[in-house]
Amino acid sequence: MATDLHGPVNESVRHAAGQSAGAAPGAAVRVGGLVRSFDGRAVVDDLHLTVRPGEFVALLGRSGCGKSTLLRVLAGLDREIEGEVLVPRRKAVAFQAPRLMPWKRVWRNVVLGLPGRPDRGTAVRALDEVGLGHRADAWPKTLSGGEAQRASLARALVREPDLLLLDEPFGALDALTRIRAQQLVAEVWQRRGCAVLLVTHDVEEALLLADRALVMAGGRIAYETEVALPRPRDSSDPRFAALRARLLDRLGVAGAPVPPPEQPQSPAPARAHAGADENGTDTP
Amino acid sequence: MTLDQAVHGQAPPDVSAGTPARAEPCPSPELSRVIPVSGRRRSVPRWLRRAVGPVVLLVLWQVLSSTGVLPVGMLASPGTIAATGGGLVADGTLPSAMLVSLQRVAVGLLLGGVAGVALALASGLSRLGEDVIDVTVQMLRSIPWVGVIPLFIIWLGIGEAPKIALIALGVAFHLYLNVYAGIRGVDARLVEAGTSLGLSRRGLIRHVVLPGALPGAMTGLRYSLATAWLALVFGEQVNADDGLGFLMNQAREFFRTDVIVVCLAVYAILGLIADLVVRTLERLLLQWRPTFTGQ
Numbered sequence: 001m002a003t004d005l006h007g008p009v010n011e012s013v014r015h016a017a018g019q020s021a022g023a024a025p026g027a028a029v030r031v032g033g034l035v036r037s038f039d040g041r042a043v044v045d046d047l048h049l050t051v052r053p054g055e056f057v058a059l060l061g062r063s064g065c066g067k068s069t070l071l072r073v074l075a076g077l078d079r080e081i082e083g084e085v086l087v088p089r090r091k092a093v094a095f096q097a098p099r100l101m102p103w104k105r106v107w108r109n110v111v112l113g114l115p116g117r118p119d120r121g122t123a124v125r126a127l128d129e130v131g132l133g134h135r136a137d138a139w140p141k142t143l144s145g146g147e148a149q150r151a152s153l154a155r156a157l158v159r160e161p162d163l164l165l166l167d168e169p170f171g172a173l174d175a176l177t178r179i180r181a182q183q184l185v186a187e188v189w190q191r192r193g194c195a196v197l198l199v200t201h202d203v204e205e206a207l208l209l210a211d212r213a214l215v216m217a218g219g220r221i222a223y224e225t226e227v228a229l230p231r232p233r234d235s236s237d238p239r240f241a242a243l244r245a246r247l248l249d250r251l252g253v254a255g256a257p258v259p260p261p262e263q264p265q266s267p268a269p270a271r272a273h274a275g276a277d278e279n280g281t282d283t284p
Numbered sequence: 285m286t287l288d289q290a291v292h293g294q295a296p297p298d299v300s301a302g303t304p305a306r307a308e309p310c311p312s313p314e315l316s317r318v319i320p321v322s323g324r325r326r327s328v329p330r331w332l333r334r335a336v337g338p339v340v341l342l343v344l345w346q347v348l349s350s351t352g353v354l355p356v357g358m359l360a361s362p363g364t365i366a367a368t369g370g371g372l373v374a375d376g377t378l379p380s381a382m383l384v385s386l387q388r389v390a391v392g393l394l395l396g397g398v399a400g401v402a403l404a405l406a407s408g409l410s411r412l413g414e415d416v417i418d419v420t421v422q423m424l425r426s427i428p429w430v431g432v433i434p435l436f437i438i439w440l441g442i443g444e445a446p447k448i449a450l451i452a453l454g455v456a457f458h459l460y461l462n463v464y465a466g467i468r469g470v471d472a473r474l475v476e477a478g479t480s481l482g483l484s485r486r487g488l489i490r491h492v493v494l495p496g497a498l499p500g501a502m503t504g505l506r507y508s509l510a511t512a513w514l515a516l517v518f519g520e521q522v523n524a525d526d527g528l529g530f531l532m533n534q535a536r537e538f539f540r541t542d543v544i545v546v547c548l549a550v551y552a553i554l555g556l557i558a559d560l561v562v563r564t565l566e567r568l569l570l571q572w573r574p575t576f577t578g579q
Contacts, residue, residue: 075480099477103495103572112491113481141574155481
């Protein structure tokens with residue numbers, strides 16, 4: 001896996017991003033000098049970012065820092081921008097809410113928008129990949145939250161994307177479903193080998209899944225770190241805890257305690273959900 | 285990550301340290317049984333429950349007529365009305381009148397439906413269309429359509445045209461309003477999802493906007509049908525020489541309350557059938573909708 005051969009941790013981000021953009025043989029995403037303003041207020045302000053093909057990048061940030069705006073720009077949904085944005089033609093998005101068309105059965109939702117006349121088999125194969133083949137003919141209203149989210153993932157995967165954009169896809173799931181969904185995404189990524197950009201406010205989730213974690217603040221990538229931990233990752237690993245503490249610090253969660261590795265279940269757990277703690281309304 | 289830790293990470297902060305221990309045990313609360321739904325009801329079938337209201341009304345009416353509380357000159361008894369209805373059907377008056385009226389409704393519904401839906405699509409799907417059409421339609425809508433009957437007679441004469449135009453007018457406004465509202469009520473996040481899936485503008489309209497507007501269109505259809513019958517009654521009071529309204533007008537001349545009630549009953553039955561058609565359409569077309577269906 002691509003976790004152990006990465007370069008040193010880059011502290012100075014803009015500088016490093018500029019370097020890698022020049023040096024990398026190919027890139028799944030290349031963003032330079034991106035600005036996106038709402039009513040004169042720059043939410044994304046001179047942002048530079050390069051994602052390597054097949055790389056799993058987690059984008060962290062407080063709520064309102066512009067991380068979802070960046071994802072929408074990369075998805076091509078927001079084009080009122082300045083600067084240079086290069087993304088693969090084949091890209092797919094999974095949103096926080098599954099956003100299935102309620103008037104289409106699950107398999108028709110999966111193949112919606114595919115060129116030509118895709119058959120049911122195409123949809124069922126994608127649904128099988130997320131363990132939902134048996135619900136192909138169901139109406140979306142009959143799916144549970146986790147199933148709907150997996151259907152949404154299948155809808156993204158069936159497009160065979162070179163870049164998969166995930167906008168807090170686990171945010172609305174309960175804790176148990178979330179763990180399974182995270183495992184599923186990890187499996188799918190390892191099998192498909194596509195680049196993934198995961199927007200999340202959950203530091204733990206970022207560290208479990210990503211090759212590289214970015215922290216967005218002030219409209220740009222304010223901090224980034226390689227997550228050079230062996231997979232599958234263990235949150236009780238002391239290196240994991242150290243990375244988490246560092247990222248929480250960068251996210252502005254002051255005095256986040258680093259739990260001692262021998263007592264991972266101490267009564268004062270690290271506040272892993274920094275964004276949610278900021279306003280308490282991140283999940284609908 | 286183990287399951288235990290993940291759940292722990294979600295848990296609220298431990299507050300046990302600051303909370304003083306409870307001095308005495310809680311008294312146990314009074315428990316009440318939750319009665320399963322299947323245990324109750326199901327004694328009377330649904331259709332029978334629905335039939336109770338009309339049947340009670342009919343029986344009450346017959347009793348009042350038979351005892352003389354309700355004078356025959358004011359309102360005929362259900363028995364008399366049934367006999368009259370039978371006679372009108374037997375001599376072919378009622379079937380031919382119904383056929384004429386149904387034709388008028390069908391043509392009016394078709395013309396008004398096409399016009400209403402076309403206008404709603406034009407103003408719902410494009411901002412240019414909205415600017416041009418919506419204000420105009422909203423303005424015209426506030427005119428009571430019954431009030432334009434004299435104008436229609438002057439413009440279109442006293443033949444079929446003013447009657448059909450009246451029906452079409454009532455139908456078009458209801459469909460326009462509801463289809464337009466349906467289109468504009470489509471969840472913008474679904475449209476965005478459709479865009480991210482690579483749907484073209486046509487694809488978006490076909491797969492996202494129009495299906496999303498369907499519940500509104502169905503509501504519009506329901507109102508339209510009710511309005512169509514209403515417009516029919518008004519239209520057929522004007523110089524008609526056949527149709528249900530003509531039959532009623534004629535009966536009024538001869539104080540035949542039984543014939544009037546027969547015609548009213550026919551209107552009611554036709555309205556009921558129209559409602560049944562819409563319900564069936566909704567069951568077929570809107571089965572995806574997660575809505576409350578009553579308890």
